Amino acid sequence: MEISPKDRFVTVYGRKPVLEALDDARLEVDKVLLAEGARGPAAKEILDAASRRGVRVQRATAQRVKVLAGNGRHDQGVLADVVAPRMLPLAHALEHRPARILLLDGITTPANVGMILRTATAAGMDGIVVPRRGVASIDPLVVKASAGVAFRAPVLKCATAGEAAAELTAAGYPVYALDAGARETIFSADLPERAVYVLGSETDGISDDVRPHVTGWLSIPMAAGVESLNVASAAAVLCFEVVRRHG
Template sequence: MYGINACLALFAHRPQALRKVWLLESRIPALKPVLAFCVKNRLGYTIVEAEDLERLSGSAHHEGVVFGAMPAEELTLSNWLRDLPSGPQLAIWLDGVGNPHNFGAIARSAAHFGAAGILLPKESTLALSGAAARVAEGGAEALPLVRLGRSDNAISQLTAAGFMLAATTVRGGQSLYATQLPSRLVLLMGAEQTGVDPALTQASTLKILIPGTGAVESLNVASATSVLLSEWRRQQMQAPASRR
């Protein structure tokens, strides 16, 4: 993992996952608590040059620090639902999304707007890579990743838990701004080339589009997710207590 905010968030949420730290000398002041933890727990840390960090991270955007750490544990849908509080909750189901930078941007927005989790299909290759974590700026550590089983079983479990499914579409849906969004909502976000799987769209109660000028067909999936999250959050904040 690399990037200063991503690494500090990992240390704040999962210090036990830390195994090794590489950093520039200039990053010592910002990482003093991390280095003290390493000393106390006999974990190695090494002062290196920028080219070493670029080689370790595979990126020029390392921001002066790389962590060697155990990956975050993914939850099953059953365990996630079991521990989920009652009341308003929103989850994001990523169907076919594979770009780690989009994943990181979605995680950042999800954390900002208070989403309860990101749902990943069993066949998805998405994981919290170093690139995704850096783009998320620490947001990926603030919400769980939930690995789904069969889609039909997942839909049944989510519906039984009071969630409504909303599939995003670029045509044929109702305007986001003319839709009363439910307090417990799963947003289905699809890959930019193919969109949400037709079977999942068919199973969704809501089909939503984000209206625009028509100058472009649609927003990037990460941008669209941010718009949808913002509108759900706005509606929940304005809703009377009886609807929350």
């Protein structure tokens, strides 16, 4: 199966994030795209940093850079494609039957997505489904919140959370969703070794497209009248419990 460039790279934009990527010897930068009108000390700094790393620099119109960055205000006329070695299309990853998968559904705050990527990777989850639509894209804000872990997280790409849930169900995975009102908890439920766990948005919860595919609902027990946890905190509790059970 051929992998699209969009499913191989994390694209960072803006002078500082691009320079940070070029200065990090642990990262493989595929290319830098610089607006044709970019001149002066800032452009020279980027060109020099790319030259030191042997990274090719392509010129493009400012509009082209904006389109590829997906951000019309903060790209500053430059972006870089950083190789994400563990990023794969969901369909491709399923050929290898990953066991523990996290599915993000409607989480639009970059800080939450970044922290979830860091936590899930640290816990040892086998895949984190980050849909292209409906979830904050992996941009410099997400990378910063993940403390750089987003570059090496086991990210699985797909179009929407609903499509991912359908694809995973068809592949034989039970789908469990977190909900504060669920009677069964993540500590008491009998969870199989191979399963999908869905985290919904804090405002709307699990989306209508994902709900029909949910096998079971799970909660995190709360004490002292606390209603719920921030979604990134809930992800941490969930991921480490799942990995603790199945090693």
